[in-house]
Amino acid sequence: MIKENFSLKQFNTFGIDASAQYFSTFNSVEQLEELLAFKKDISNASLTMPLILGGGSNILLTKNVEGLVLKNNLKGIEKIAEEGDAVFIKAGAGENWHQLVMYCINNNLAGMENLSLIPGNVGASPMQNIGAYGVELKDVFYELEAFHLNEKQTVIFGLNDCKFGYRESVFKRQFKNQFVITSVTYRLSKTPHFNTSYGAIEQELQAMGVEQLSIQGISQAVINIRSSKLPDPKVIGNAGSFFKNPEIDQQQFEVIKQTFPNVVGYALDNGNVKLAAGWLIEQCGWKGYRKGDAGCHAKQALVLVNYGNATGEEIFKLSKEIIESVQQKFGVLLEREVNII
Numbered sequence: 001m002i003k004e005n006f007s008l009k010q011f012n013t014f015g016i017d018a019s020a021q022y023f024s025t026f027n028s029v030e031q032l033e034e035l036l037a038f039k040k041d042i043s044n045a046s047l048t049m050p051l052i053l054g055g056g057s058n059i060l061l062t063k064n065v066e067g068l069v070l071k072n073n074l075k076g077i078e079k080i081a082e083e084g085d086a087v088f089i090k091a092g093a094g095e096n097w098h099q100l101v102m103y104c105i106n107n108n109l110a111g112m113e114n115l116s117l118i119p120g121n122v123g124a125s126p127m128q129n130i131g132a133y134g135v136e137l138k139d140v141f142y143e144l145e146a147f148h149l150n151e152k153q154t155v156i157f158g159l160n161d162c163k164f165g166y167r168e169s170v171f172k173r174q175f176k177n178q179f180v181i182t183s184v185t186y187r188l189s190k191t192p193h194f195n196t197s198y199g200a201i202e203q204e205l206q207a208m209g210v211e212q213l214s215i216q217g218i219s220q221a222v223i224n225i226r227s228s229k230l231p232d233p234k235v236i237g238n239a240g241s242f243f244k245n246p247e248i249d250q251q252q253f254e255v256i257k258q259t260f261p262n263v264v265g266y267a268l269d270n271g272n273v274k275l276a277a278g279w280l281i282e283q284c285g286w287k288g289y290r291k292g293d294a295g296c297h298a299k300q301a302l303v304l305v306n307y308g309n310a311t312g313e314e315i316f317k318l319s320k321e322i323i324e325s326v327q328q329k330f331g332v333l334l335e336r337e338v339n340i341i
């Protein structure tokens, strides 16, 4: 059923009260096709492409959406093959990401444990190649099925087709708004390859008293760390990191370091340095800032928050001010990670 002037407040983790001109969910590719046929009947030029919604945890709604919003509800998790140490798990795009991670861990399948507790759905996981604690989606990705909105056919994308990068994929760039990802197949491993080198994982495992490493233990450590600094969207509206960590060359890093010896940066394999955007933003005095209901999280400056009734425009304006001040102080341009609608 298609609803008109439908509030999206419950459908985005920022909790922005914007509405969709038309809204519906779909449980199958057939239903999606029917809804697309409906779209053709609407004679409004602005209705070029529908907005596909997963968990709404990586979007900022800055206005009401003119046209059709389709929330994907494609379900199902199944083991489709085994090959030596590898186990292939296929999941419907509407499955919750963390529940899929838990399914794999409960079945002793390794690879996703560092990606525990990331909000959102399976279908969005390849969109920005989700990542955390030293692991990215591409490390467990096998292939995905995506429905082409114009050509009305399903296309299979393998690892190389997706052109994954840091918070990047082909679906955010040249194929933006062209495909609906309908399922993703992941390649898990029966033998774990523990990755505890990132951030505070080792420290947290020690604090937990873990002596024997396990995927369950790593998952719990990641959950503990995340819960200690990231705001729970059910309590304070947010979409995780609002900006990407910027990459600069070694020369620029040295220049910044002369004035700011404590600058936080990580050496990359290509010789460049990735700066901690949270540190840059904190140094500009934004951490804990609040104007009206729009703010910068007090425990993690990279996360912008909605304390209740902020509008998308207010959050966007704050992000603009932050970009300008970081540019002015450090000469570094921050790029938004959240999808601005």
Ligand code: FAD
Binding pocket: 013, 051, 052, 053, 054, 055, 056, 057, 058, 059, 072, 093, 118, 119, 120, 121, 122, 123, 124, 125, 127, 128, 129, 130, 131, 132, 179, 180, 181, 182, 230, 231, 232, 233, 238, 239, 240, 241, 339
């Ligand atoms: P949505 O917000 O619904 O959609 C995101 C984008 O993808 C939109 O442009 C949408 O149109 C498009 N899209 C969604 N589903 C489909 C589909 N099936 N087909 C085509 N297009 C689609 N991200 C990380 O990478 N690492 C983190 O550690 C992390 N931590 C977070 C912590 C918090 C507290 C929050 C709130 C967010 C965090 N995020 C993190 C961001 C977010 O969880 C991920 O980007 C997640 O993958 C978004 O999933 P979603 O289903 O909510 O996507």
Ligand code: EPU
Binding pocket: 131, 132, 133, 134, 199, 229, 239, 240, 241, 242, 243, 244, 245, 264, 276, 277, 278, 279, 280, 282, 287, 299, 300, 301, 302, 337
């Ligand atoms: N820092 C500060 N002040 C802050 C925040 C961070 O100084 O307010 C500095 C600290 O030195 C800290 C460092 O920045 O050690 C890194 O902070 P953190 O470990 O919290 O990670 P991050 O770089 O801010 C990235 C991802 C997160 C991901 C974590 C863990 C991006 C844009 N963000 O954050 O992803 O969960 O690493 O891997 O890459 C997301 O994408 O939404 C997201 C939450």
